[in-house]
Amino acid sequence: MNKFYITTSIPYVNAPGHIGHALEFIQADVVARYRRRQGKDVFFLTGTDEHGTKIAKAAQDAGVSPKEFTDKISGKFFELTKALGVSNDDFIRTTDSERHWPAVKAVWEKLQANGDLSKAIYEGLYCSGCEAFITEKELVDGECSIHKKEPERVQEENWFFQLSKYQDRLREKIEADELRIVPESRKNEILSLINQGLQDVSFSRPKEKLQWGIPVPGDDSSVIYVWADALVNYISALGYPDGESFKKYWPADVHIVGKDILRFHATIWPAILLSLGIDLPRTIFVHGFITVDGQKMSKSLGNVIDPFSLIEKYGADAVRYFFLRELPPTEDGDFSYEKFEARYNGDLAAGLGNLVARVLTMARNHNPEFALPEGIADDALRQAEQETQDAREAALESFMFSDALEAIWTFIHFCDRYIEEKRPWEDSEHQEKALASLLGAVMAVTELIRPFLPETSEQIARQLQERKKNILFPRLDRA
Numbered sequence: 001m002n003k004f005y006i007t008t009s010i011p012y013v014n015a016p017g018h019i020g021h022a023l024e025f026i027q028a029d030v031v032a033r034y035r036r037r038q039g040k041d042v043f044f045l046t047g048t049d050e051h052g053t054k055i056a057k058a059a060q061d062a063g064v065s066p067k068e069f070t071d072k073i074s075g076k077f078f079e080l081t082k083a084l085g086v087s088n089d090d091f092i093r094t095t096d097s098e099r100h101w102p103a104v105k106a107v108w109e110k111l112q113a114n115g116d117l118s119k120a121i122y123e124g125l126y127c128s129g130c131e132a133f134i135t136e137k138e139l140v141d142g143e144c145s146i147h148k149k150e151p152e153r154v155q156e157e158n159w160f161f162q163l164s165k166y167q168d169r170l171r172e173k174i175e176a177d178e179l180r181i182v183p184e185s186r187k188n189e190i191l192s193l194i195n196q197g198l199q200d201v202s203f204s205r206p207k208e209k210l211q212w213g214i215p216v217p218g219d220d221s222s223v224i225y226v227w228a229d230a231l232v233n234y235i236s237a238l239g240y241p242d243g244e245s246f247k248k249y250w251p252a253d254v255h256i257v258g259k260d261i262l263r264f265h266a267t268i269w270p271a272i273l274l275s276l277g278i279d280l281p282r283t284i285f286v287h288g289f290i291t292v293d294g295q296k297m298s299k300s301l302g303n304v305i306d307p308f309s310l311i312e313k314y315g316a317d318a319v320r321y322f323f324l325r326e327l328p329p330t331e332d333g334d335f336s337y338e339k340f341e342a343r344y345n346g347d348l349a350a351g352l353g354n355l356v357a358r359v360l361t362m363a364r365n366h367n368p369e370f371a372l373p374e375g376i377a378d379d380a381l382r383q384a385e386q387e388t389q390d391a392r393e394a395a396l397e398s399f400m401f402s403d404a405l406e407a408i409w410t411f412i413h414f415c416d417r418y419i420e421e422k423r424p425w426e427d428s429e430h431q432e433k434a435l436a437s438l439l440g441a442v443m444a445v446t447e448l449i450r451p452f453l454p455e456t457s458e459q460i461a462r463q464l465q466e467r468k469k470n471i472l473f474p475r476l477d478r479a
């Protein structure tokens, strides 16, 4: 099969996007661009998750209707994908009653027909931050470990999904990597969660508690609860159940999610799919969390970094570079302006930008009409480039974005040393060959960086074509 379907999670629209959301968009974009370049027919989906009490409350606080509020914030997420140069093919909104709702209804009815939904009185602990019921076991000092807030004790009549019924099949599929979870440590975490026993989960809430949502088909007193609504986006956007895109692209080849929502994607979602009788996603890739100056990013700490301001100041590709290079893809990582500017000046200005400028200058000085070579004539340089390609590919196959970039920058430094050694600015018998080899190397770099830094890649290609140099990453002066 030549198709490749990749998704990000769909962010809540209770607040505008931050750099954590940007990270996820960027990682997914690199994979999508890499696969397209391999000749795959890629479908890359993102979107926004717009229902729930938290969002209704945010709208109320802002003094506008939920519709107005969600339109505005969803629009900002959409703009963020554009500003970051993200190449998604579609953008689904859960408030889209024409595209999303019919699929959610169809899913609900099928689950119900299979006997997987039943109504019961529920008494439990509810964390409004998670928009989820949590168990006593999950509490830390009586509080939700993520939101540091005491959950409310609620009693209500809900529809329940029989997750427990699917526990054994889920375990088998995950153990066998039929549903592959990357990295391995997250796979083990989910297996141990499953081994503790999965409880049935609430799929609806009473209308009095949750107004802003999709009504339960055939039950006016209940509204579909966020996860049963949101997860369906991955197939509603494809036109489930009958759409051509659904037939063509499902199952997802990769769902990219953060560590906090893995449990929903690795238990509830595949269990829904098993009930529907459709294939499971092939891979879930789980990224870590970004902290800022070592601290959790939060509104109350006032340290939320706005991705738009970074893009405005440094450019989209520099932002992409930092998050892909500095953060370990599957672990938590830290953002600070110092680290950002060190990467910018070191790797982009003095590394990539400088190499391109130097090679173009030398080539022009030698011959303003220089020809672009086919391949790299110098053996050592050509071999180094081949090794870089291989290392990059191996890294990208396993989502190790930072390793891929490290390999490319090792090649950039190799080119710098080659220049020092060959001194191709001086007339000599090997000058022509060295210059042509360096031009070939820069052309190779253009290709190597393409999925990571698409705009820069195009700019370098243009500079080579036009034989005209333009500073790519002007050095930032320290304040």
Ligand code: MSP
Binding pocket: 008, 009, 010, 011, 012, 019, 020, 021, 023, 024, 049, 230, 231, 232, 233, 256, 257, 258, 259, 260, 261, 288, 289, 290, 291, 297
């Ligand atoms: N709406 C749900 C997802 C539904 S998917 C069917 C949701 N939204 S969210 O806005 O809270 O998070 C969206 C994504 O951003 C998640 O993958 C989450 O892990 C990620 N991040 C949120 N904060 C983050 C950081 N500080 N760092 C990195 N990623 C983070 O969950």
